[in-house]
Amino acid sequence: xxxxKINSLSKRFGDVTVFEDIEFNIEKGEFVTLLGPSGCGxxxxxxxxxxxxxxxxxxxxxxxxxxxxxSPQHREIGMVFQSYALFPNMTVEDNVFFGLKMKGSSKKxxxxxxxxxxxxxxxxxxxxxxxxxxxxxxxxRVALARALIVKPRILLLDEPLSALDAKIRKNLRQQILDIQxxxxxxxxxxxxxxxxxxxxxxxxxxxxxxxxxxxxxxVEIYTKPANEFVASFMGNYNLISGETAKHWFNINTTSPKVxxxxxxxxxxxxxxxxADHISSPKSAKIISHQLLGNxxxxxxxxxxxxxxxDLLNRSSERLMPKGSEIELLFNLNExxxxxx
Amino acid sequence: MENSKQFxxxxxxxxxxxxxxxxxxxxxxxxxxxxWGATILPDGFTFKWYSSLLTDPRFLDAFGRSxxxxxxxxxxxxxxxxxxxxxxxxxxxxxxxxxNLLILLPFAVPPVVSSVGLLQLYANSSFQLVxxxxxxxxxxxTIALPFMYRAIANSFTAINLKDLIDAAHLLGATTTKAFLLxxxxxxxxxxxxxxxxxxxxLLGEFxxxxxxxxxxxxxxxxxxxxxxxxxxxxxxxxxxxxxxFIFLSTWLASRLTRxxxx
Ligand SMILES: Nc1ncnc2c1ncn2[C@@H]1O[C@H](COP(=O)(O)OP(=O)(O)OP(=O)(O)O)[C@@H](O)[C@H]1O
Ligand SMILES: [Mg+2]
Numbered sequence: 286x287x288x289x290k291i292n293s294l295s296k297r298f299g300d301v302t303v304f305e306d307i308e309f310n311i312e313k314g315e316f317v318t319l320l321g322p323s324g325c326g327x328x329x330x331x332x333x334x335x336x337x338x339x340x341x342x343x344x345x346x347x348x349x350x351x352x353x354x355x356s357p358q359h360r361e362i363g364m365v366f367q368s369y370a371l372f373p374n375m376t377v378e379d380n381v382f383f384g385l386k387m388k389g390s391s392k393k394x395x396x397x398x399x400x401x402x403x404x405x406x407x408x409x410x411x412x413x414x415x416x417x418x419x420x421x422x423x424x425x426r427v428a429l430a431r432a433l434i435v436k437p438r439i440l441l442l443d444e445p446l447s448a449l450d451a452k453i454r455k456n457l458r459q460q461i462l463d464i465q466x467x468x469x470x471x472x473x474x475x476x477x478x479x480x481x482x483x484x485x486x487x488x489x490x491x492x493x494x495x496x497x498x499x500x501x502x503x504v505e506i507y508t509k510p511a512n513e514f515v516a517s518f519m520g521n522y523n524l525i526s527g528e529t530a531k532h533w534f535n536i537n538t539t540s541p542k543v544x545x546x547x548x549x550x551x552x553x554x555x556x557x558x559x560a561d562h563i564s565s566p567k568s569a570k571i572i573s574h575q576l577l578g579n580x581x582x583x584x585x586x587x588x589x590x591x592x593x594x595d596l597l598n599r600s601s602e603r604l605m606p607k608g609s610e611i612e613l614l615f616n617l618n619e620x621x622x623x624x625x
Numbered sequence: 626m627e628n629s630k631q632f633x634x635x636x637x638x639x640x641x642x643x644x645x646x647x648x649x650x651x652x653x654x655x656x657x658x659x660x661w662g663a664t665i666l667p668d669g670f671t672f673k674w675y676s677s678l679l680t681d682p683r684f685l686d687a688f689g690r691s692x693x694x695x696x697x698x699x700x701x702x703x704x705x706x707x708x709x710x711x712x713x714x715x716x717x718x719x720x721x722x723x724x725n726l727l728i729l730l731p732f733a734v735p736p737v738v739s740s741v742g743l744l745q746l747y748a749n750s751s752f753q754l755v756x757x758x759x760x761x762x763x764x765x766x767t768i769a770l771p772f773m774y775r776a777i778a779n780s781f782t783a784i785n786l787k788d789l790i791d792a793a794h795l796l797g798a799t800t801t802k803a804f805l806l807x808x809x810x811x812x813x814x815x816x817x818x819x820x821x822x823x824x825x826x827l828l829g830e831f832x833x834x835x836x837x838x839x840x841x842x843x844x845x846x847x848x849x850x851x852x853x854x855x856x857x858x859x860x861x862x863x864x865x866x867x868x869x870f871i872f873l874s875t876w877l878a879s880r881l882t883r884x885x886x887x
Contacts, residue, residue, distance in 0.1 A: 332791075335791075335795060337791045337794065337795070356794075357791075357794045357795050358794055358795075358797050358798070358799065359797075360795075362795065363795065364791075364792070364795050366788050366791070366792060368785050368788050370785060370788035370789055370791070370792040372789065372792075372793075372806075372807045373784065373811055374807065374810035374811050375807075383793070383796050383798075384796035384797060387796055387797035387798050387802070388797060431792075431796070432795075432796075435796060435797070
């Protein structure tokens with residue numbers, strides 16, 4: 286039986302329905318990411334799980350016990366807020382200690398525990414600092430330590446990295462993962478960055494407008510998008526109509542659209558041998574190109590469609606100028622029919 | 626060039642400060658002189674005005690009464706306003722606009738008018754309120770309200786109230802504990818600043834005190850008014866003492882609010 290079970294959970298604010306009949310299960314120790322565009326209800330879902338917002342209908346079970354009507358104080362769910370929400374009047378130490386203090390423990394008793402937690406998030410030596418004296422990344426780690434010290438059964442992270450710059454983000458991402466694996470913590474992570482979701486998650490729940498559109502591991506979500514929304518949200522899928530696809534690839538599909546990943550289209554090079562499933566040549570014209578570091582992204586016109594093709598940037602001589610006429614090959618195994 | 630410019634700036638600031646200080650300085654010297662009549666300089670210096678003031682039981686009583694009324698009304702204001710603002714900001718954030726209007730009402734009516742209104746209202750009440758300190762405490766409470774509400778509300782908007790309380794809840798704190806341990810310490814600055822501001826304002830209040838209570842409960846300002854016929858040296862000493870007290874409390878306020886900046 287799953288550790289966390291959500292049954293037809295619904296949340297409304299007045300007349301506005303944020304989500305309705307949400308269902309999912311999470312295993313113990315699993316790292317799940319809620320991924321979706323801004324305003325789709327990710328934070329509200331987390332807050333409802335934590336008991337900060339009250340569900341209008343449905344059930345939340347943890348470890349076989351229904352906690353739908355348990356107060357947030359007694360749910361044993363930890364949360365890290367996007368705004369950090371550190372207590373500004375308390376030092377790092379007191380912030381982290383707060384949860385234990387509420388349980389009636391004294392600072393002396395908690396000393397070892399406190400030190401261990403600060404070591405875990407690499408904040409030794411900052412005990413007496415106030416939150417305003419810390420950098421963004423350090424603040425986020427204090428928030429993490431504060432949530433972890435009470436040994437929550439589930440850890441909720443609401444876009445904990447979105448306010449940080451790329452480099453700190455990368456480090457902290459790994460640090461969160463390491464801690465999560467070490468403590469075998471059941472974790473729900475919220476982000477609207479698909480790359481982050483792919484990197485970190487055991488499973489991704491893709492949300493849109495209050496619905497979970499697709500759930501699965503990163504590879505499934507990326508290679509088998511359930512519909513147009515998923516395809517356009519994950520990476521830069523090319524979407525062409527089913528009619529055109531029938532025509533181009535000689536396939537039988539009833540789907541209104543098919544999705545083709547930009548890295549599964551090849552620009553034919555003379556003298557190179559291609560496998561059998563890479564075929565269906567089409568002539569195309571380069572409209573523009575962008576250099577994304579290790580990848581060159583070409584925008585091409587094929588008949589009436591505009592396609593995006595990603596090539597590895599092996600050497601700069603291969604950069605083809607605008608207006609070049611080239612021939613494309615498609616990996617037929619990677620053509621995905623999708624619903625709308 | 627830069628130097629001469631700065632010289633001009635400093636000159637302006639210092640001369641204005643001196644200009645403003647002259648009356649205070651003159652009062653101070655007057656309060657210290659034995660007599661200062663037809664001559665440019667006083668005839669001699671003495672502390673007798675201060676000693677007779679500070680040993681006058683009527684003055685000490687009036688001072689004590691003023692302190693009592695100010696502190697009582699500020700206490701009342703704090704006890705009512707703090708939880709009220711918390712409720713407004715946490716549970717009904719939309720009410721803030723209404724509160725802002727409500728809070729300004731005491732200022733919409735001039736004191737002379739509203740004190741007459743209060744007299745009319747309470748003159749025939751079943752228990753004697755006019756002429757007692759209680760009506761003054763109630764009135765001063767309404768005067769202090771705008772200062773207190775604005776300053777504390779500003780402190781509230783400066784913190785992320787909802788997230789802080791939510792975080793505390795998840796760590797096991799009740800709303801009351803969260804308020805006492807997390808919100809209150811962050812309001813200290815705003816609260817202290819507004820308390821000292823209202824305190825010095827209320828200590829100098831005369832119109833309400835005179836009309837609502839008058840000599841039946843002589844406060845500092847009424848005492849000062851009643852003493853206007855006595856020696857000018859004596860009233861100067863009185864004004865200087867009052868001034869020194871206000872100065873001291875302002876200085877304390879700035880010390881306290883600066884002391885714990887986090
Ligand atoms: N307290 C509230 N009252 C009314 N509507 C709300 C409230 N909180 C959230 N909503 C609405 O619910 C919807 C979902 O909000 P939510 O904060 O969950 O989005 P999100 O997915 O977390 O977005 P983001 O990625 O921008 O954080 C929004 O349309 C928002 O307007
Ligand atoms: Mg959000």
